[in-house]
Amino acid sequence: MHARPLKALFWFSFSFFFLFQLILFVNPPTVQATPWTQVGSGFTNGSELRIYKFNGEVYAITNIDANTTRVYKLVSGSWNTFGDITSTHNTSPIGYNLTSHAGELYVLVRVSVAPNGNKAQQIFRWNGSSFVDVTDPFNLPPTGSGGARNSGFVSFNGKIYIGTTGWNGNSPESRVYEWDPAGRSVSIVGQGSQISYNTTGGGVAGPLDLVVVGGSLYTGSDADYNTSGIHIGVPAIYRWDNTAGNWTMVAKCTNSNCIGGSDSPLGDMTTNGTDIFGNGSARTFSWTPGGGTSLNIIGNWSPAYGGNTGKISIEKCSGTNNLITTAQEVTGGNDFHLTGWQWDGTSWTQLDTTGDEIGTEAIPGGVAGENTMVTLENDVYQVGEDTITPTVYKYTGTAGCSGGGVSATIQGFVWNDNDLSTTVNNGESNKSGVTVNLTGAASASTVTTATGQPGTNYAFTNLGAGTYYVDAPAPMYFYNTTTTPVTVVISASGSTTVNFGLVQHGTINGYIWLDQPGGVKCVRDAGELNYIAKPVRVHLTRTTSPVLEYDLYTNPWTTGNNYGNGAIVPGTYTEQVMNHQDGTTFPPFGYEFNTQTSDTFVITAGEPTQAPIANCLP
CATH class of the missing domain: 2.60.40.10 (Immunoglobulins)
Incomplete structure (x- = not known):
């Protein structure tokens, strides 16, 4: 008697299940895809990973064992070994940087130079087939634990500059080094209070990035902000004064929102060629050289997961004036996340909203990516982590550095x-x-x-x-x-x-000599010597555009040519013998020219020209 209702219930349940599955098939659940895609495989052998660009290509640097640093090059989506860096000092290498100087590739590596593990840095150059060390190791601050990975590394005025940070006793200390590629020694060009006044009150002195704008070298650190007797670090920018030989603070943040914080220095900086941008105190700052002494906070972006915002990267998009930044955030449960943001000149927009886009590290004390980013053409590359494996990610979303196509x-x-x-x-x-x-x-x-x-x-x-x-x-x-x-x-x-x-420059040579009686007039006979009483000024004027003028002076050489110049722009010139270098009349009393004192002639590129004037004195 109850079979029919049970059967009806069975068919009703089956029909509902089938209808539900059909709905799922027609309208499947929406799954948000991450806009960050892993590039190549992870770097399982490397405890640290940095990426850089050189001549329009992306390079990665990591250590592969206790004594070797390896440079990789991104080729068709894969990381190909480019070259290894080894050194007698390269024990447990950690931290790297890369720069271009005079069209060549240089790598900065932090190395150990003593059994007690004291750290130093060393520069290597790619010679076309291998990396060779080009400097002696140079020390970090006395107890420096940073270096290389936290360093600025730029080419400026024919030299390479390195910014780094560490500790001198219980006080933080920033240092900038200068290296002239003509030698192997590296010298300090600024340290301690020259760059960071906040050596009291728990401040920090780096990382010390470097940028070149308008022919000047700048670094970002912190300044000592004293409020009610309390010393607090605030982001600041310093400029290198080559004449005075020191750093001068040219701007700092005066907004109460930027005072303090574990990342108060401008740890990562970039430029659009006119303005300087930097991240610090979980904010982004801008400053225009010559535009006042206050850093501007540009926009406000909020941590996606709450909590603090730590290590930060910042790069300018190559195709626009937009900025791309990534922020490492830590939640109350010590979970680290890395998220991307874009500044369009007005506001910040988060590039990723699905969580864990560029890697996450749920181990307390771990990191979700380092402050290293590359923008190249329309692409953005960022170092993240897949659990604990350093990995490079590429942004594939619709925002980012589109460069307007x-x-x-x-x-x-x-x-x-x-x-x-x-x-x-x-x-x-x-x-x-x-x-x-x-x-x-x-x-x-x-x-x-x-x-x-x-x-x-x-x-x-x-x-x-x-x-x-x-x-x-x-x-x-x-x-x-x-x-x-x-x-x-x-x-x-x-x-x-x-x-x-x-x-190519041309060369002119000539001489003024004493034409002795008894010989051939204005022909240099054997034994006749040059006029050497005083230097004489010989003036050259280029008669065609560009009009150029040169003053040449005779030397106290008794024979041969006694004036000349090997750096003359080719062209048609007039030459005129003027006065003595000290302004007195030439020829002197009792002498006169046997020939003309001016003439016109042509100087040819790359060839020596003998002055046509017979500069002879009786």
């Missing part, structure tokens, strides 16, 4: 402009071995290679929108015939051509 090229050639016409004429050829520098919205250097008929022999590719400056300084014994640097504004994809003309 711009991918442009600046290219051209450097040629021998032998006739100084500023245009290519028959017989003129490319000039190889010239360094061409790119600054502004992106920075890079390359060296011209191609010779023969003028044609492209340098190029900077994958450039985003922005303002760029292309410079080809004349090498020794050459002269720029065209304008340098050249400003290029990119707003759309395409190619811009910038060519540079060079001409």
